[in-house]
Amino acid sequence: MVVAVMVLGCAGVGAVLALTFSSPRDRALAQIHRLQQQIDRQNAQVGGVRQDAQRGLDALAVKLGQLQAQSTRLNALGERLIEVGKLDASEFDFDQPPGVGGVEDASGNAYALPPALDRSISQLASQFDSQQAQLSALQSLLLDARIESNLKPTGMPVQGYISSYFGVRPDPFDGRSEMHTGIDIATPYGTPVHTVAEGMVTFAGVRNGYGNVVEIDHGNGYMTRYAHNSVLDVHAGQHVQVGEVIAQAGSTGHSTGSHVHFEVWYDGRVINPLAFVRKHR
Numbered sequence: 295m296v297v298a299v300m301v302l303g304c305a306g307v308g309a310v311l312a313l314t315f316s317s318p319r320d321r322a323l324a325q326i327h328r329l330q331q332q333i334d335r336q337n338a339q340v341g342g343v344r345q346d347a348q349r350g351l352d353a354l355a356v357k358l359g360q361l362q363a364q365s366t367r368l369n370a371l372g373e374r375l376i377e378v379g380k381l382d383a384s385e386f387d388f389d390q391p392p393g394v395g396g397v398e399d400a401s402g403n404a405y406a407l408p409p410a411l412d413r414s415i416s417q418l419a420s421q422f423d424s425q426q427a428q429l430s431a432l433q434s435l436l437l438d439a440r441i442e443s444n445l446k447p448t449g450m451p452v453q454g455y456i457s458s459y460f461g462v463r464p465d466p467f468d469g470r471s472e473m474h475t476g477i478d479i480a481t482p483y484g485t486p487v488h489t490v491a492e493g494m495v496t497f498a499g500v501r502n503g504y505g506n507v508v509e510i511d512h513g514n515g516y517m518t519r520y521a522h523n524s525v526l527d528v529h530a531g532q533h534v535q536v537g538e539v540i541a542q543a544g545s546t547g548h549s550t551g552s553h554v555h556f557e558v559w560y561d562g563r564v565i566n567p568l569a570f571v572r573k574h575r
């Protein structure tokens with residue numbers, strides 16, 4: 295403000311001088327004086343522009359810092375997703391941009407940013423693009439993993455308690471040692487029996503010793519078997535969802551009382567189902 299008043303004051307004095315002493319030399323001096331004032335004003339304007347630009351750059355730097363912090367958070371989120379989804383981390387290096395082609399956009403840059411800032415912003419932009427692509431790939435993989443988990447035997451097929459475990463045990467009828475190929479879950483007659491995973495019913499009928507039995511192929515190497523049922527609610531060739539009712543518990547076949555004999559097979563071999571029934575979906 296003070297400067298402005300002084301500038302105006304000088305201009306006024308110059309004009310008065312030019313009118314008072316109107317010799318050619320004096321007029322030239324007055325002309326030079328006006329030009330000098332004009333240059334001063336322009337310099338002041340340039341200074342103002344510089345200040346505005348600096349303020350703009352400071353704001354940009356703050357914005358850049360925020361974006362970088364966001365990028366760091368995205369990285370952390372991505373790494374947590376990989377952990378949660380038990381995915382191969384080497385496929386998702388969030389610090390590296392994925393190998394894709396592209397064309398630099400060299401047009402329409404109205405403001406020339408300092409090269410360092412411009413580089414940082416460009417790097418950040420491509421980092422965000424890369425993170426976005428990797429996150430959406432990760433998301434679809436996680437969805438696949440969820441579908442995959444529906445196919446894996448998980449949880450108890452029926453409400454009750456485990457009355458006999460997998461392994462060698464005395465036969466309940468004649469006391470001789472025999473291999474018990476599943477677990478027995480004691481449960482009242484007629485209790486609904488559920489599938490422990492999605493799959494296709496490959497057998498529903500009577501098998502020697504097993505009585506009324508349902509066998510389900512889960513398409514991933516796993517097969518489950520549910521034996522001694524009183525009633526079967528599914529038929530061979532039927533597609534079943536996780537938890538669907540397939541039978542009612544009973545005591546058909548080689549059995550001393552109402553229970554479900556549950557087996558898990560993997561790649562054609564019977565395995566201990568205990569770890570599977572103790573899991574939760």
Ligand SMILES: [Zn+2]
Nearest residue numbers: 476477478555
């Ligand atoms: Zn059994």
